[in-house]
Amino acid sequence: MKMDIIYLENSGFVVQTTQHTLVFDYYQDTSDTIAKLLQKGTILHVFSSHSHHDHFNPIISTWQDQVAAFFLSDDIGNVGIRSEKIIWLRPSETSIHGNLKVKAYGSTDLGVSFLVEVDGWRLFHAGDLNWWHWKWDHKYNQVLAKNLFEKEMDRLEGLELDVAFFPVDSRLEEYRSIGVKEFCHRVSLEQLVVMHTRGERWSPPPGFFSKGNVVASWCPIFSGDRLQISKPQRTATAF
Numbered sequence: 001m002k003m004d005i006i007y008l009e010n011s012g013f014v015v016q017t018t019q020h021t022l023v024f025d026y027y028q029d030t031s032d033t034i035a036k037l038l039q040k041g042t043i044l045h046v047f048s049s050h051s052h053h054d055h056f057n058p059i060i061s062t063w064q065d066q067v068a069a070f071f072l073s074d075d076i077g078n079v080g081i082r083s084e085k086i087i088w089l090r091p092s093e094t095s096i097h098g099n100l101k102v103k104a105y106g107s108t109d110l111g112v113s114f115l116v117e118v119d120g121w122r123l124f125h126a127g128d129l130n131w132w133h134w135k136w137d138h139k140y141n142q143v144l145a146k147n148l149f150e151k152e153m154d155r156l157e158g159l160e161l162d163v164a165f166f167p168v169d170s171r172l173e174e175y176r177s178i179g180v181k182e183f184c185h186r187v188s189l190e191q192l193v194v195m196h197t198r199g200e201r202w203s204p205p206p207g208f209f210s211k212g213n214v215v216a217s218w219c220p221i222f223s224g225d226r227l228q229i230s231k232p233q234r235t236a237t238a239f
């Protein structure tokens with residue numbers, strides 16, 4: 001069983017399984033990946049974790065004739081998409097759409113993160129869920145950021161995932177990877193896909209993952225970068 005992952009920009013990705021093409025947090029796509037898919041007649045399932053401009057672009061409404069469903073965080077306003085195509089999600093809400101199962105988890109910024117089961121894969125897209133530790137910030141805000149993050153990690157604890165998309169934001173400097181590190185220790189994961197790096201390549205230093213836990217890591221930089229992964233079919237469901 002194979003999955004293709006194509007990087008768009010920031011936290012934007014296309015994920016192709018045997019039966020489905022998913023688009024996460026589309027913002028811009030200088031590789032014209034989406035345009036090529038639409039031209040080929042591909043039907044999309046589109047996810048937007050929140051309304052910030054680097055995660056959501058209202059241009060997605062122009063694809064709607066080729067979109068089976070839009071899974072949108074409910075902080076995103078009406079963007080001219082036909083209502084029957086939209087599934088609004090808030091943290092802890094679940095939606096089953098054909099063979100696609102989606103559960104929204106929380107964020108530490110705005111909106112949601114997504115757990116998706118599709119064609120035997122289980123994947124997680126964090127949106128802006130991260131441990132946002134700004135070292136110049138007031139101590140009070142730093143504690144708040146940590147507490148918010150821990151609360152979400154408690155909810156995700158023990159999840160078994162094939163692929164997870166998670167932010168490693170270079171603006172956090174030496175604290176950029178404390179969030180992803182804790183996340184990788186709290187779940188069981190095969191493939192980490194690093195996002196929201198602001199153009200900087202990052203790779204896990206030795207000893208980053210817990211002992212005996214072999215996690216592959218991929219940090220795309222350029223729009224159109226691609227990764228193919230394969231694995232045996234997953235049978236159990238997390239829902």
Ligand SMILES: [Zn+2]
Pocket residue numbers: 052054055128196
């Ligand atoms: Zn963001």
